[in-house]
Amino acid sequence: MTPPTPYLPPPSPALSAADQEALTELYVRGTPANTLRAYERDLLYVTAWKTARFGTAPDWPESEATALAFILDHARDLGGAPDTDIARQAAQALITQGLRKSLACPAPSTLDRRIASWLAFHRMKNLPSPFDAPQVKQARAKARRAAARAPAPKSQHPITRDVLEQLLATCRGSRRDCRDRAILMLGWASGGRRRSELTALMREDVSLKEFEKHGLVWLSLLETKTTGKGETPRLVLKGRAAQALVHWIEVGQIKDGPLFRPVSKADRMLKRRLSPDAIYQIIKHRLKLAGLPEDFATPHGLRSGFLTQAALDGAPIQAAMRLSLHRSVVQAQKYYDDVDIAENPATDLLG
Incomplete structure (x- = not known):
């Protein structure tokens, strides 16, 4: 540009x-x-x-x-x-x-x-x-x-694990379904990736050397909103998320170039990369197929959902931040606070 x-x-x-x-x-x-x-x-x-x-x-x-x-x-x-x-x-x-x-x-x-x-x-x-x-x-x-006002959430609802499972259930057997499943799983399980980070990924950024033996897939992001080029640590995928990404690479026959690409109505792979807006459209489409309102969540819901689920499962905030790559503990703590305050005994004093 x-x-x-x-x-x-x-x-x-x-x-x-x-x-x-x-x-x-x-x-x-x-x-x-x-x-x-x-x-x-x-x-x-x-x-x-x-x-x-x-x-x-x-x-x-x-x-x-x-x-x-x-x-x-x-x-x-x-x-x-x-x-x-x-x-x-x-x-x-x-x-x-x-x-x-x-x-x-x-x-x-x-x-x-x-x-x-x-x-x-x-x-x-x-x-x-x-x-x-x-x-x-x-x-x-x-x-x-x-003009101070309470900040509006970037996503109306976090895409927590149960919501994610509903979206994944709409991804069946087509090439587009395989791509969307991989996007949803990678976007969520790698720490809640932003749209621009997902669409910037190249096949060369994905290492499968440890997948066959240990079930691990390593990701190398060029840069994020909080890290510059060469400063972003490698991220890891395992389990179902790793399997979904490998399956997409095999089905899409992606040997190099953009990792996530448009799929035509005839289920043919195109060579160009997805635009960040396409991630928004994919989330919207999957929400509709899952029977949820199209405005239930936005792509940021993957990020907020990952941190919210980490808090619900009792994962230490430092561990979650190693994947989300939040630079500010205060920012990440907001998701934990929303969960913690609901479980705070002081909220039940009146009975």
């Missing part, structure tokens, strides 16, 4: 054309694909907002007044603002362009992410950021506190 021009390193007279090209290519290789996509979306949003609000494109560096206006425009509910309110008019323009869903106050995390991207664009161009100014930083902190 080619990153947006404004956050590429600026041309430097001290660099030759070849070195400048190498520096640009380094920026691309050194930035995760998900971050590139987020940068692209945020740059599009910021550009459209400033055009609608001020009638001009972003400046480099941007002014403190513009940064402050951006925070103020996104720190309140504009639904009750008069039609003549310039912030409401800009928001309405963004809604028309499909860049904003409503006039409601955006979530603090959304505002934080867009500001972080805007700040990153300045840093990559070696320019001072207006968001570092004391007044702007203070306004941002106040906006975050004023």
